Amino acid sequence: MKRLAFFLLTVIAVSNVAVAAEFDNLVERGEFFNEKGLAYASDAVRVLEKARDADPARAAVDLRFGNAISDAYIKTFRYTEAFGYLQALMEGGRGDSHTSSMLDFLLNETGAGRLRLESAAPVQGLTGEISLSEGSRLDSAGKKALDKLEKFLSLPHSFGKEGLTLLIPEGSFKVTFSLPLDAKGSLSADMEIWAGDELVQKLVGYYPPVEGWVVEPGNRRVSLGWARIDGASSFELYRSLDLSSYELLYAGEEAAFTDSNAPLGVPIYYKLFSFGPQGEALAVSEVQTWAEYPVSEAKIESFLNGDLTISVPWAVGEGSLDSVVIWKVKDGVAEVALNISGETLVRYGELLDGPVKLTTSNQPITYRLEAWLSGAAGPAAIVESSIIIPPRIARVDAVYEDRDYEEVHIEWETFPKDALAEGYAIYSLGDERGVIGELVGRVENAHAREYNYTPSKKLGEEYTLRHFVLPYIGDQFLVKPFEEEASAEKPNTPFSKRRRVGDGTIPNLALSWDPYEGATRYLVTIAGKERQIIENYIEFKELQNLLMGENYKLTVEALLPDGKKAPVLSLDLDYTHYPRQ
């Protein structure tokens, strides 16, 4: 490796030496041709330009080369090019007396006047044409100089604030310059130039600093403001995306404009021309900016609520935005869950979907947010959130009961473990004959796995309650009652003495009904209290206090094997119906 590096360095060094030797040799030949007079000036130019090509960096600063090529250029009437070299040598402090003499000769003896092109802004690729005005003519030297100048101007030239000086033979001309800076494309001028004159053509007289601009990018819009320079009475604002073609956006007297159709996400170049009262261009300035970038960030999440609805909060970040679409994808089918735009467009919100219908298996759902710009081929931002809706509960595996003073705390487990129901009905095992359980409460939260309540009876030390839990969806219990094992133990409270309606003990109630075919249990509800019983018969005690001044509906429903309920009977109860005896 070291040997290779050494070899490369050696090659480079040898190469540099060879270039330097070639350069020196060519310059020497150029000087030789120069010494031989006008007849050999073209040969001098040829070899000296070859030297320049061999080592451009050295040619740019080398005094000997600069003098030689200037000499050759002058002899071949390429005055402008000679002036460029001589001026650079003198201004760079590298010129000698010969340089100075040639410069003096150019300016005072060639019959050329100077046209100095000045531009406050850098100029790239300037070309031009020059032609004699009608009625004007040149002597033979002038013709040669003009011919060479025409060739010079046909090639693109770049320069900065130092400007470009053209040496033009004495006469009257029409000069046209391409103006890469100028959206108008060209500048023409008729000029009479005399030998020794120096005329100035300002391409761009003033280049206001970018700080003079106020640029406020927005959604597909850029608000522009600019400083009004002295003497400016009107403006033209052009827009370019490629720095080659310009589109006129605004012409007027206001010093501000809003480009409301700015392309997004690409650099935009604005060029401002300030014009004087006579329409003369006073200044050109340019600024580069962007319209606001499209939205690139967004976020979406999804949560299953206790009521089996799905909350989908979302937000989109800063940037240009025309619409927000949220797709819901389920079972391979996508449907629009949200589509907002225009006046309804907001950048954040929460979509509420559902409630979902539980099934026996997992249900994956994906919510996909798309942030759109009108007319775009694709969304500017896209994010997804997926949620898996668990299956409905197949069974309640276990019920745990605990007692804390007078409050009973119940927990349960389900299978599948994370399975869901719309709600849960919690029953305490009945202490009355035929009553399996008495509803103590419902929890309408799909995720619920616990329930607390305070029994109406004061619990003694020995008093024990047993509970079972029936998850449900709508009016359907998910768990078949005959599979319910929670009430395995019978209450140890003895079945009290039965009383029948009308036996004088008001208000006790005994109620029976025809068996409902297929019913596994009956649900009897009175005064909001639900009981599950096995037989088609039930007794109620202590109804008197309950019925005083109140009307109650008593309903009996048959609980079917599929968990659904079927109404059996319904009674309106009030004290009138059951008068105290």
Add this chain to the structure above:
Amino acid sequence: MKKILSLLLVLCGTYAFAGVKAERVEALALGSLEGTGQITNPRFSPDGKEMFFELLAADGESSEVYVASVDGGVVFPPLIGAPEAAIPSKKKDVFSLGGPGDKAISEHPAWGVSTKRGQSIALAVTRKEASRGGSKINFDILYKAPGKKRFLTEHPENDSEPTFNKSGEYLVFASGRSGEGDLYAYSFYADGNPIRRLTFEESGSELYPAWSPNGKSLAFIGHLGGVDHLFLMDDAVNLADIKDEGERRSKARAMTRDLTPGSPDSSLAPSFSPDGKLIAFFVHPKNHPTRSDLYVVDIADGEPTLLAESVIPPTRDGPCWAPDSSGLFVVDESAELMNPIYFVPLNPAKEMSLLETGTQLNGDLSLRVEGERWLLLFVAQGGGEKDLEKRWRKIFVAEITK
């Protein structure tokens, strides 16, 4: 003519001094150049704002053309700025200007046209011929105008006697490039090679070109049969415009007339009258080859007329015409009167006038019209006690009245 002149002087008596007079005569101050050499050939520029003259250095080694600004106005004599060498000898030799050493030799200046930016001038200047090696010196024609200075010619043989035509579009010069001296025109606005040969005589040289006032015809001296004759090329401009030299050669002779046919005498230095009808020229009589006589020839009938004998031709160019073409100013070769200046009217019935300039050894007359006055420019030694140093001639200007 000398005899005629003397006779006229005697016959006319005091009347001889009536007519044209030199009202005021003053020497022009040349500053540091005074006393450094022999001054010749002073000429005001057509726009009257400049003056050139030649200075033969005291050592006789070199001559230089100087140019000075002139502020005419109404003052007399005109105010002269410090003369400057037409070719600054101390300047770095950028493009092979200069003669032996650092000093250019320049001579034979000729004013061209003036523009609003100033006056053009052509002169013969030596240049180093580096391309030919060695130190061979020759003259080429240098053209100068405000902001312009360039050699119009570059040839190993001498080019000299540049003369602009009236429009300034053509400059005729004599060149040795053909081997025997020929006239060439430099056409400023020509396409292609601007240098056009105008004379093609094989056995003689052509010199002393002089343009007609309208800038179209050209008078010159051609060597023919052992003597120098006066020729007139009627339409030299047309000839100069012919690109093809063969065609030009074939037409040149047809365009050229010998205005002194059959003359055994040698002519030199022709000069058109301002009205363009006559040509004055000097003649060296065959039997008095050192004498110069003044002749006039009408270009229409071509019969030369002797106007004055024993005059002194100027260093350059031809006789000095009065602006109204009524006569010529000449320097009489007179040891007795120290070469006085006379005005010789064309009309024999009119008297010639001796100009009392108070100067001696006059020469190189030229005349310029400024408004109502004529200014006669000449070189001379001062007369009487005024001029303590009489070795070197000065430039004098005389205000002439008729």
